[in-house]
Amino acid sequence: MSELFSENSRNGITRDLIEALFPMFEEASAGAIAVDRDARITWINSSYSHLLGLGDPSAVIGKPVRQVIPQTRMPEVVKTGKPLLLDIMEHNQQQLVVTRLPFYDDDGGIVGAVAFVLYDDLQPLTPLVSKYRRLHQDLAAARKALAKKARGTRYSLGDFVGASPAALEVKRRARLAAGREMPVLLLGETGTGKEVLAQAIHSVSARAEKPFVGVNVAAIPDNLLEAEFFGVAPGAYTGADRRTREGKFQLANGGTLFLDEVGDMPLPLQAKLLRALQEGEIEPLGSNKVSQVDVRVIAATSRNLEAMIAEGDFRSDLYYRLNVLEIPIPPLRDRLVDLGVLCEALLGEICDGLDMRGEITDAGVSALGSYDWPGNIRELRNVLERALTMSEEGGLLDADAIFKVLPRSGTRPTSSLTPQPVRPLSQTLAEAEAQAIEEALVASRGNRTRAAKLLGISRSVLYEKLGKMS
Numbered sequence: 001m002s003e004l005f006s007e008n009s010r011n012g013i014t015r016d017l018i019e020a021l022f023p024m025f026e027e028a029s030a031g032a033i034a035v036d037r038d039a040r041i042t043w044i045n046s047s048y049s050h051l052l053g054l055g056d057p058s059a060v061i062g063k064p065v066r067q068v069i070p071q072t073r074m075p076e077v078v079k080t081g082k083p084l085l086l087d088i089m090e091h092n093q094q095q096l097v098v099t100r101l102p103f104y105d106d107d108g109g110i111v112g113a114v115a116f117v118l119y120d121d122l123q124p125l126t127p128l129v130s131k132y133r134r135l136h137q138d139l140a141a142a143r144k145a146l147a148k149k150a151r152g153t154r155y156s157l158g159d160f161v162g163a164s165p166a167a168l169e170v171k172r173r174a175r176l177a178a179g180r181e182m183p184v185l186l187l188g189e190t191g192t193g194k195e196v197l198a199q200a201i202h203s204v205s206a207r208a209e210k211p212f213v214g215v216n217v218a219a220i221p222d223n224l225l226e227a228e229f230f231g232v233a234p235g236a237y238t239g240a241d242r243r244t245r246e247g248k249f250q251l252a253n254g255g256t257l258f259l260d261e262v263g264d265m266p267l268p269l270q271a272k273l274l275r276a277l278q279e280g281e282i283e284p285l286g287s288n289k290v291s292q293v294d295v296r297v298i299a300a301t302s303r304n305l306e307a308m309i310a311e312g313d314f315r316s317d318l319y320y321r322l323n324v325l326e327i328p329i330p331p332l333r334d335r336l337v338d339l340g341v342l343c344e345a346l347l348g349e350i351c352d353g354l355d356m357r358g359e360i361t362d363a364g365v366s367a368l369g370s371y372d373w374p375g376n377i378r379e380l381r382n383v384l385e386r387a388l389t390m391s392e393e394g395g396l397l398d399a400d401a402i403f404k405v406l407p408r409s410g411t412r413p414t415s416s417l418t419p420q421p422v423r424p425l426s427q428t429l430a431e432a433e434a435q436a437i438e439e440a441l442v443a444s445r446g447n448r449t450r451a452a453k454l455l456g457i458s459r460s461v462l463y464e465k466l467g468k469m470s
């Protein structure tokens with residue numbers, strides 16, 4: 001401590017208080033350092049010198065702090081006299097959360113500055129930051145939903161983002177579907193935007209002012225599905241409500257019923273659904289009265305219904321009834337050219353209502369293109385959200401930021417249930433290395449200097465490795 005405050009700056013009650021508090025801060029932090037008014041190191045504690053990987057801490061005393069910690073902003077604090085209360089600093093590829101405070105002599109002149117490393121690992125903060133962002137997103141989504149409440153939908157056709165020929169074809173068919181009353185079948189992997197599209201079709205159809213009701217068949221236990229779809233008559237079974245419970249068909253009357261994951265519907269219910277669609281009438285559970293409903297059905301599935309029909313798991317008559325207009329939605333990996341516009345739209349959504357910007361560089365977009373996106377746009381959104389949470393560049397995502405959060409595998413993850421043959425370690429390592437190099441080259445658009453930098457190796461080592469790979 002004696003080295004920290006000079007003799008003439010140690011007077012006064014404030015100074016005493018600071019001196020009393022200092023050991024507590026120092027102990028609670030992951031490291032502390034002080035500089036004089038010329039930003040030269042006057043003191044560094046052992047935990048910080050250990051964290052920075054310095055051999056002998058006394059060897060750095062008197063040195064300009066930038067010489068030892070290139071990214072530090074202590075010179076700025078000494079110069080402006082303004083504290084930097086929470087800052088993220090990178091040192092040797094490690095992110096540190098730092099607080100820097102100036103200190104003054106009794107005449108108000110700046111004597112130097114002190115810094116505390118509050119966290120030497122951002123990981124513990126991730127849940128907090130994510131939670132904060134999620135709350136803001138929920139708020140923004142709730143506001144958006146309220147604005148669209150009259151329509152009962154959150155999405156319109158403009159929300160299905162994409163300018164590739166495949167995406168434009170999807171939108172063309174959706175517009176066609178909106179203008180007609182026929183049933184629509186949306187086919188696509190998980191996260192490709194089936195629900196976005198179903199809501200969009202409804203919101204530009206003649207039924208737009210009527211309810212849009214969605215039901216995910218896969219999410220409801222089989223024994224509850226019938227009640228969920230067709231409702232329950234009062235006292236239908238022991239313990240049933242005395243009042244009528246409306247099913248999704250009644251709730252959607254006049255509007256659109258979106259049947260998500262229709263391929264997961266058990267066969268007995270398929271028969272009842274077919275009747276409801278053919279006759280336009282439903283029979284609530286425990287009732288012997290049928291009632292008329294006017295519902296337009298949009299169904300969706302990620303399963304191969306034709307294969308299910310061949311196996312006897314899906315009724316072909318129901319399939320033909322649902323599949324009057326089919327809209328196949330391509331997986332993201334088949335329309336990678338849309339990555340740029342999708343990122344722009346998703347980053348805008350993620351940052352909506354937050355005091356931050358979210359942007360991605362061209363190299364960041366190329367890095368995203370090296371992955372095959374089994375979870376499609378939902379997964380893309382999650383990756384961007386994670387990258388923003390971890391980003392240090394004020395929300396600008398470059399290839400480094402993307403690779404930090406992108407799942408390692410460039411191909412679909414193989415099922416853990418499928419035992420993989422054990423191979424020599426050298427072979428596995430060589431493959432992993434080749435993949436990392438490929439990813440770096442994709443991210444750098446073939447620029448080898450940049451690729452080497454991304455990989456943290458010299459250009460010559462990269463050339464040597466490329467030579468061995470070819």
Ligand SMILES: Nc1ncnc2c1ncn2[C@@H]1O[C@H](COP(=O)(O)OP(=O)(O)OP(=O)(O)O)[C@@H](O)[C@H]1O
Pocket residue numbers: 159160161162188189190191192193194195196197260302345377378381
């Ligand atoms: N074309 C798109 N443009 C913009 N955002 C999209 C697009 N497709 C999907 N999304 C976003 O991806 C997420 C998943 O979309 P959605 O729920 O519609 O997918 P889904 O195909 O219905 O998935 P699942 O089959 O798992 O229910 C949502 O956050 C949605 O906003």
